[in-house]
Amino acid sequence: MWRIPKLHKPIWVASWRREFTDWLTRWWEADLIRIVGLLTLALLGISSGLAFGIWSRACAASSCPSIGVLEGYRPTQTAKIYAADGRLIRELGTERRTVLAVDEISPALRAAFVAVEDKRFYQHGGIDYRRVFGAVVANIKARGFAEGFSTITMQLARNVFPDRLPSTKDVRRKIREARVALELERTYPKDRILELYLNQIFMGGSAHGVEAAAQKYFGKSARSVNVAEGALLAAIANVPNRYNPWRFPERALSRRNVVLSLMASQGYLTDEAAEQWKAYPIELSSRDDLDDVAPYFVEYVRQQLFDRFDPARRSGLRIYTTLDLDMQMAAERALAEQLLKIEAGEYGPYRHATYQDFVAQGHDPDTKLTETPYLQGALVTVEAETGYVRAMVGGRDFGHSEYNRATQAERQAGSTFKPFVFTAAIRAGRAPGYIVSDEPVSDYSLSDSLPWEPQNFDGRFRGPMTMRRGLALSRNLVAIQLGMELGVAAVTGEATQFGISTRIPQFPSSFIGSASVIPLEMASAYTAFATLGQRAAPVAIVRVEEEDGTILWEPQQRRRQILDSDRMWMVTNMLEGVLQPGGTAYGTVRGPNSPGFQHPAGGKTGTTNDGTDVWFIGFTSELVTAVWIGLDRPQKIKSNAQGGLLAAPVWSAYMNDVYEGRATPKGWDRPPSLVLREIDGVTGLLADPFCPREIRHWEWFLPGTAPREYCPVHNPFSRGITMAPSPADTIGSRSGGGT
Secondary structure (H helix, E strand, O other), X not given: OOOOOOOOOOHHHHHHHHHHHHHHHHHHHHHHHHXXXXXXXXXXXXXXXXXXXXXXXXXXXXXXXXXXXXXXXXXXXXXXXXXXXXXXXXXEOOOEOOOOOHHHOOHHHXXXXXXXXXXXXXOOOOOOHHHHHHHHHHHHHHOXXXXXXXXXXXXXXXXXXXXXOOOOOOHHHHHHHHHHHHHHHXXXXXXXXXXXXXXXXXXXXXXXXXXXXXXXXHOOOOOOOOHHHHHHHHHHHHOOOOOOOOOOHHHHHHHHHHHHHHHHHOOOOOHHHHHHHHOOOOOOOOXXXXXXXXHHHHHHHXXXXXXXOOHHHOOOOEEEEOOOHHHHHHHHHHHHHHHHHHHOOEOEOOOOOOHHHHHHOOOOXXXXXXXXXXXXXXXXXXXXXXXXXXXXXXXOOOOOOOOOOOOOOOEEOXXXXXXXXXXXXXXXXXXXXXXXXXXXXXXXXXXXXXXXXXXXXXXXXXXXXXXXXXXXXXXXXXXXXXXXXXXXXXXXXXXXHOOOOOOOOOOHHHHHOOOEEOHHHHHHHHHHHHXXXXXXXXXXEEEEEOOOOOEEEOOOOOEEEOOOHHXXXXXXXXXXXXXXXXXXXXXXXXXXXXXXXXXXXXXXXXXXXXXXXXXXXXXXXXXXXXEEXXXXXXXXXXXXXXXXXXXXXXXXXXXXXXXXXXXXXXXXXXXXXOEEEEEEOOOOOEOOOOOXXXXXXXXXXXXXXXXXXXXXXXXXXXXXXXXXXXXXXXXXXXXXXXX
């Protein structure tokens, strides 16, 4: 049998297989690279196309803001209100901001912000691509948003255009933000971008920009913050509520030290300097805002501004006011202390709710009341010559009630209205020595069935007395008798000349203060007594300027001559008697057992019939101050409530405080034309040796108006004259009127 022998593979076959395998391997490896490359290029092309499409469409239809508006851009600034001495007392607006040029801002503060917010700020062109890559990797690892990559320029774009670039975490917004940032970098130098950023950034509360923040947290300008303070501001800017140094001091300190470490690592500080600044304590301003300074006065000014300027013109205004901060503090202190004394029972039992009780109940600070349940008060001081409002307290707690009792409340005037009656009498030719009878009156003008029978506060009638004595003792019946002689129209007309704008009842009751008046208007009215005839309308604003110093509004002083100085001196001289022995305010204002005001002054107490409102309006030749005390819902304050007892001590304490640092006010020089005569206090005629010494006194008269006859009543040699009784008290009703 034929056998075919087993043959080995030829050598050429084995060699071919090896070559083929090597070739195939080389081909596969080379083409795999090509395939991967092609696929990568394809993906990049697709991605680039998509990215370009998104980039293009993200700003389509003008959805990206134009930076052209930044050519003349100035961030919104608050209107700033300054006291008379130039101290800032309030900023008005939702964004408190003061713009500084970049070179005015502390270098340490600028370095701190760059170190923590954008360390390659001066190297990139608006987008930090290294930071973008790092953020993408970090977010992929975290499977969510873990790290951002906004540069200072991108943050500026978002801050300047918050409506077009809202703070939402989406790709389209980021692309818009990046495009605006690139345009900003192509258009403006780095320092201009940094300046805009540092003036725009939110810093907590209503503070925007580093200057407002420095004032808020440190009570100083951003020009002068040190390294530690600059680092703290940069730390706060990250999340202001989280790093608020008042609420979270340890957290704020830790974050500040991180900023200092970053400054050292980037070469702004040496390591040794950074460690030294880390040991620097956080020293904050005693308050984080200005809301507690003269809030009622500020609101009064704000209303005037808002009435005159539309919102577009209020940004950055500088308002210079008449407020004297030292007087304001003294006024708030004097009124608050007296109200506490009344509620504590130092003047007798007090049965209403007290301020401390109300506070202890935990009043909601967001709830503003139109009426408070506790005792309220108001005080306003007007400079006599100018009408400048130097102090204003419109209530006890602005946080509880924004109702300004100094400018808005209409309360019965009580006896503070009486000087208008007596001025009308002087105008009509009567002299301070004119005799008026303190005796009962019945008037049916208010009712056909029941007569109006007014009483004095003490329920007594004292018979004939001079106008001077009647005003000093605040005798209701003297004012009523005098007013009825003059006529209601003459008295109401006099009050109108003094600037009283509220409605005055056309009844005799208005002579003793039944009309409701406003404290500020009463203070303004009394400037006529302080200046011997010239009333000054109240002025709270000296001028309003734009940021560049252009004066927009400069309210003019408004003065009106009420009466000539000779006649007005007699009225003022009578009002001085209220504070002298025998006057209704003597015991509380000038008495030896009180901290009385011992300088030349005049004034008038006021108490309404039922003890609902108590007043004291006092004046020197320089200052007029009206004090009112009462409850928002009118009701009797306490038994025996009187203006001289409750309100006058506020004025006395306040004036002593004010004049502790001022020159003694001068008195009122008597006009040389007046003549002096000794008169009998019962008849008003010239006194003779037979008139009792206790009713004889010296009185001033205009030339030609002094009495020429001697009193015949007390002379036993006078014939046909019936002896008039000496002024003696006669008992009457106890339901008295005001004092």
